[in-house]
Amino acid sequence: MLTAQDLTVSRGGIPVLESLNFTLNDGAALVLRGPNGAGKTTLLRTVAGLQPPMQGTLEGAGERIAYAAHADGLKTMLTVTENLSFWASVFGTSGIEDAVQAFDLSALRDRLAGSLSAGQKRRLGLARLMVTGRPVWVLDEPTVSLDAVSVGLFADAVRAHLSGGGSALMATHIDLGLEAGVLDVGPFKARPRAALEDEAFL
Numbered sequence: 758m759l760t761a762q763d764l765t766v767s768r769g770g771i772p773v774l775e776s777l778n779f780t781l782n783d784g785a786a787l788v789l790r791g792p793n794g795a796g797k798t799t800l801l802r803t804v805a806g807l808q809p810p811m812q813g814t815l816e817g818a819g820e821r822i823a824y825a826a827h828a829d830g831l832k833t834m835l836t837v838t839e840n841l842s843f844w845a846s847v848f849g850t851s852g853i854e855d856a857v858q859a860f861d862l863s864a865l866r867d868r869l870a871g872s873l874s875a876g877q878k879r880r881l882g883l884a885r886l887m888v889t890g891r892p893v894w895v896l897d898e899p900t901v902s903l904d905a906v907s908v909g910l911f912a913d914a915v916r917a918h919l920s921g922g923g924s925a926l927m928a929t930h931i932d933l934g935l936e937a938g939v940l941d942v943g944p945f946k947a948r949p950r951a952a953l954e955d956e957a958f959l
């Protein structure tokens with residue numbers, strides 16, 4: 758289980774979202790909603806441990822998280838197989854075959870990641886999630902660049918992950934056809950702190 762309590766997240770030292778409370782149970786998915794700039798990426802980066810919370814606590818994160826950001830994070834001079842094998846060794850898992858099959862990468866095994874199309878790169882980046890063996894997937898717009906068939910593959914992979922007891926927290930504008938909770942970050946927009954500080958001078 759992943760739990761956020763009284764969480765405030767910030768960018769550049771400025772609070773973006775505050776007083777967030779949510780729970781993500783094992784086997785469940787939670788979709789973040791909110792307009793551009795609302796703070797979804799900032800929240801995901803914080804949950805993924807790339808930046809500390811400004812306030813509040815996160816339980817069940819840390820080493821349990823596998824994060825897929827906007828960027829695919831591929832090693833461009835390694836092949837598809839080498840990329841997945843590299844991550845398997847980093848995360849101490851073995852076997853990349855399930856990930857290759859799930860994201861239809863068989864025909865691309867020996868291609869350098871740098872030579873893949875945008876959608877193929879994204880498929881490889883998402884296949885990495887399966888190789889990590891980590892239970893909580895944190896996903897930032899995972900379907901960008903994917904065609905309809907690949908979106909279906911991704912939705913299947915998430916569904917399988919959830920049915921195996923994993924969970925997923927994701928920002929996406931696409932309906933993946935999954936049963937998922939929704940967290941609208943709009944109501945948690947941080948109040949401007951400068952206005953609060955000004956009160957000291959009233």
Ligand SMILES: Nc1ncnc2c1ncn2[C@@H]1O[C@H](COP(=O)(O)OP(=O)(O)OP(=O)(O)O)[C@@H](O)[C@H]1O
Binds near residue numbers: 793797
């Ligand atoms: N590196 C940065 N330094 C300072 N402020 C930033 C930085 N990156 C983003 N911001 C600001 O933080 C706020 C939240 O941005 P964030 O990327 O979390 O929003 P988002 O909901 O993910 O948006 P989108 O739907 O456009 O991806 C925005 O006002 C944005 O301009």
